Amino acid sequence: MNEARAVPARPAIGGWPLRHPAWCVGALCLAAAALSLDALAARLPPALWIRATLSPDLADMRQVVVRESFLPRLVVSLLCGAALGLAGTIFQHVLRNPLASSTTLGVSAGAKVALAVVGLWLPALLEEGGEWVALAGSTAAFLLVLGIASNRGLAPLSVVLAGMAVSFAASTGAAALMLFNEHYLTGLFLWGGGSLSQQDWSAVLFLAPRLAAAALLAGLMIRPLSLMGLGDVQARSLGLGLGWARLVLLATAVTVAASVVSAVGVIGFVDLAAPTLVGLLGARRLQDRLVWAPLAGAALLWLTDQLVLRWSGIYGEMVPTGAVTALLGAPLLLFLLPRLAVAAAPPRGALTPPARAARRPWTLTGTFAAIAVLALAAALAVGRGPDGVTVSGPSDIAALLPWRAPRLAAAFAAGAMLAAAGVLMQRLTANAMASPEVLGISTGAALGLLALLLLVPGAGRAITVPAGAAGAFLALAAILSLARSSAFSPERVLIAGIALGAFFDALVVALMAAGDPRAQMLLNWLVGSTYRVSATDAFATAGIAAGLLATLPLLARWLDILPLGAGTARALGVSLGASRLAVLLFAAVATATATLVIGPLSFVGLVSPHLARLAGLARGLPQAVGAALIGGTVMAEADWLGRMLSSTSAMPAGLMAALVGTPCLLWLLRRR
Amino acid sequence: MLPMSACSRRGDRVVPRLLPAFAGLLLLAAAALPAAGQDAAPRARRIVALDWGLAETLIALGIPPIGVPETRSYADWVVAPPLPAGVAEVGLRLEPNPEILQQLAPDLILTIAEHEAIRPLLARIAPTLALPIYGPEGRPYDRAVAATGRLARLTGREAQGEALIATAETVMARARARFAGSGDGRSVYVVSFLDGRHVRVYGKGGLFQDVLDRLGLRNAWQGETNGWGFATIGIERLADDPDASLIVLEPLPHDAQRTFRGSRLWRNLPFVRAGRVHRLPPVLMFGTLPAAVRFAELLTATLLGEAPHE
Known part of the structure; x- marks a missing residue:
């Protein structure tokens, strides 16, 4: 019964030869x-x-x-x-x-x-x-x-x-x-x-x-x-x-x-x-x-x-x-x-159990915030030049801030948004493996940006965020409508995400192989380089992140109720349509903004919610805030680590986050 | 909050730190260029070239760049003119390290079309100048001549600039005469191997095309090319012109060797059957005048034998 089954489940109807693969192959x-x-x-x-x-x-x-x-x-x-x-x-x-x-x-x-x-x-x-x-x-x-x-x-x-x-x-x-x-x-x-x-x-x-x-x-x-x-x-x-x-x-x-x-x-x-x-x-x-x-x-x-x-x-x-x-x-x-x-029953509700629910979740969140501040300060002060690792005192940092601050701020904001979107997606679908990256939402944003790059040459940054958000929202809507019939069966949602990701990869490979000069730029962005982030970009990204995260308390009740299933939610008087739409919009905008900065690769949105949960943040709002802080810190440190690896060329933040995040993910998978 | 305090602090520090640098620059200029000293216009001395082609032009002008990206690869792909010792590595071509650039304190950063997106960032370090040689407009040789003139004026090396342009013309003319004298109207494919099965073939819009035109040679590849003047094709498409020679640019990827030994199609390509395959040491395919001269000289020497020494 575990075997893959194709629909229709009935055997081929006799006398209807078109059902035979020979016709198609022929x-x-x-x-x-x-x-x-x-x-x-x-x-x-x-x-x-x-x-x-x-x-x-x-x-x-x-x-x-x-x-x-x-x-x-x-x-x-x-x-x-x-x-x-x-x-x-x-x-x-x-x-x-x-x-x-x-x-x-x-x-x-x-x-x-x-x-x-x-x-x-x-x-x-x-x-x-x-x-x-x-x-x-x-x-x-x-x-x-x-x-x-x-x-x-x-x-x-x-x-x-x-x-x-x-x-x-x-x-x-x-x-x-x-x-x-x-x-x-x-x-x-x-x-x-x-x-x-x-x-x-x-x-x-x-x-x-x-x-x-x-x-x-x-x-x-x-x-x-x-x-x-x-x-x-x-x-x-x-x-x-x-x-x-x-x-x-x-x-x-x-x-x-x-x-x-x-x-x-x-x-x-x-x-x-x-x-x-x-x-x-x-x-x-x-x-x-x-x-x-x-x-x-x-x-x-x-x-x-x-x-x-x-x-x-x-x-x-x-x-x-x-x-x-x-x-x-x-x-x-x-x-x-x-x-x-897919005959196998989906492992629903398999969210990581908190190791031990924290008694004071907000104190814990505060600790995360303190760690984030320390990490950011360290990343600002420590760099690597041709002569080795340098630690800049408060007086020397001034000259370096214009280079280091925007990319750190943008990376932090992007990581935080992806992580918050991850919490929302996992709670909405009651699927432990949901996240902007896995569900192909990042890819959707990337496709939106790619379409813009190819169709509207020289498009300003002002329309890149809407284009990315539109792509992300379309991807999200498509995937969710595909998945709805199967009640968010993880298999279907996942395979859709995989298909989208492969589609995007193929486009990039085709562009690269054809020697399109835009391909190299695309590659730089694809691997999540924060190189091009200007102070304005950083402010904009941080502003959007702050605005979005500020709306989290409004979603708090839904975040706790939605994972309990549609029936429970309805019984508790939650409007399913409105709550889902709000959560989806949040996820789409957050993902698109973040993808714009650090590209579609990184598992921050998948891993951070689990880390927050493992640390003991069980309820929706503290988990979302904690995950955002963790995701931001991880991303900012990835950016910093990328700078530290080589004295001349920085390894892109998205790539570093993926290199760090993937083992984390593998460990989570192994542990599940 | 932070950036504002950063600005004010930076303002305090920049002036005292730059004073000795200015003084040094003045001394240097006075020592190096007594003849040009009377020209009051500020001249670029400390130049970072984010493109290898522009870097080789600067070297040929006798005022090498102080910083170049991907210096390790430069040695493999450009070879000559070599980077002088002490040229700083500034990181990746498309993402040069701003902290290193700032430390180098250049007075000019040279860019090409691919850098347009990061020019605002670079402009915070030093004035930038975009000198694109390649693009949909084509004619890289002419644009390289124009860029040489522009750089020569900017650096106060007009004489060297004119000499470089004149040398290039002489080399082209001499090579053209030798080819005309040898009597055969040759056609050549110029390729770089990407792997055992694919090559980049250089054509319309590329530097090598312009050089071939000046040498009176026919490019056997008449197909479409991209903005950098090449097309990526399987080697079976090199069969259209039965009389062509094949010019293979080094470095070669490892599996090209296997193709040379074993592939039956390769062995039956007209230029292989006729023994008209020539390997050329690396020449920067996206270069400027020094690359054009190097290509013309290597090509002439390979196809016609060494020139009698003048």
Whole structure:
């Protein structure tokens, strides 16, 4: 019963053949084939096709290009698609998790960051051992994810959350490397985007045997695999200890996914979309899914890649196929979401229990405030110059204040707003993992800003906040309306957030790879650099933060009542619509303002509410205020730490907060 | 509250601290430039160049910048002219460290288009001057000439500026004559490898295009380029011109080597089959006149052999 179920739950109606995945896969293939033939005809007259394929005239470059670039690219797209479809099916089945995939399990990101690190410091190793580096990275990330989620019995939500957090940490690390080694790692971005361009058959020869072996293995394991769907107890009663089977299968899936990553880069979402798609189209038995998911994956990637080829032919620009699959995959996923039923009961109301409810919450909050003041003062006074760490006395600080004060103030205000928004979201949805970052609200704000950047060049800062807030509010509204039918089931809300995040990442990667000059600026903002914060910006941010936080007491009653559920709230005379709208507006404005300053990356909004709660702040208002103080302090110190790491170039605050916040999050997840 | 008190305190301190600096500057100017001493206009002496291209122009003018971003990478990607010892590292290209800049106390900060967003911040440290060489308008060579003239006037090095511009023209003319004398109307692709499968190919709007035009060579890449004058493509698209040579700029990423050895497409590209692949030491692709001269000289030497020494 734990297995992923697709809606409609009824078996396919006999006599309605359209329900069969073959129709969909066939249609995709037909479209891809038409595009391919057209593209081929543009490259080489049809009369030479057979000759070019079998024994090309090496002096005729058209034939060589078809034989050594066009055809292998086509085959690689098929192989990668099939490999990802297979890996996704295995992940989803073995982990009994409809959201599992190499993207959501951190497998791709692990490989990516491993290759980046090795490429930067041990490039010689990559020349022959790239595959092993990728595999080591993937495996490490995957084991970390399993390790974190294991104490919750690998519950789907925990696994995906851990996977997302690990992915996030890995991508953040890669972004930091990229930022400081822009000149050396341009290739990494192309590869990270998953370009399928080929110049020989080596990737085919590399992938084909691995895929064949994995497929064979999966075929042999159909029986134990099917039993796995029954659950451990039943399987064991049928005489099968499933530990080894799981291990073998997961190792297979990780290896296949890592091979794809090391061969062509990160191809997002195909391994999530393909199994989900065939499941929805009626392939419900495992053996059906094992056949149809790879086929659907192959067809999807083939079609996408042919579209990319055609498109880049027009614009003469490089757009990595993997970025496009993520761009197409995210909306697809959002579309599929309401049709996807998750059988496992959501762990509702699993808020972190306060270790010991504080007897005097306001004294505790005051302590946090005092710590915040001390931390800010220290961050103002201590810096690092070319000659080492400097501690400035009151007289020297004056010259440095214009540089240090605005960014600290903005970082503090942004952190405080995210943390308060996090408390509100967690209380509104009664979901311990809700937060502006996880729910994709930050991403929504980022998308709003990106749209503004692309559509209205030279837009002033005055309209950036409304644009960001509009994006955040739209994202929030979309996600909540998606989630409403399932009463804020964490799975759905999360997957929507993941999809939005991936969509945004894909956009950024596509811009970077196309060499858009705005991309570098975008990257700086994406990693949460407070560099551009002027005194005016800082005042504005701090002002908005102060204004918002001042309205918190008005929300205090709702914050205590909303988590008790709609029924209780109504019985206590709370207007659900009005209270929800107020809370949502608060969260949207706070998130947008904060995102503008420190970018969409950071787990401050997720972690701070838990820290406040753990410290003993149980009721709504003290928790919100305490979390805001913690979030502000964390963000300000992250900014300071970023300045202290290097004597010349500051590590962006958002990045630092993510690097600090992610381990915190992993610890929270492990502890839950 | 804090910023206000900061301002007043700062005001007290700035003047006494700057006095010795002014005195030093005057002495320095008097010692270094006796000939130009009569010109009363204030001249930039302590310049921070936030763009490597502008930095190399300053070095060529004989008045090296006091601060440059990402000095470590400069050595790998620009190579010549080398940064003189003692040039301060000021941080990232797009996010130079303001505290270091303030300590350096420059009297001019040179920026390019990408710095527009941070110019108000930089202006609090020193006057800024934007000298964009690259952009949608193209013609970087002409703009580099204009920037050289402007910088020469600003620093009181008009003679050196004119010499630099003249040298560049001479190098171009001499190279053009040599290519014309060699008789073949060549075409070249100029690329940097990004990984084993992709290159940046330089074209319209880039410095190398302008140099090729001056040398009478044809750029084999006639496709679209971005504002910096390059396009990112897979190497299979380098097959359009069967007569072209390939100029590969170093540094090369590690997996380019594997492509050179193993890839069948690579081995069958016309310029590889004909042995017309040439590696060039690093040249700043987003550079100014020194980069143009360096590129023209390296290209001529590579394609036609060393020039007879004049």
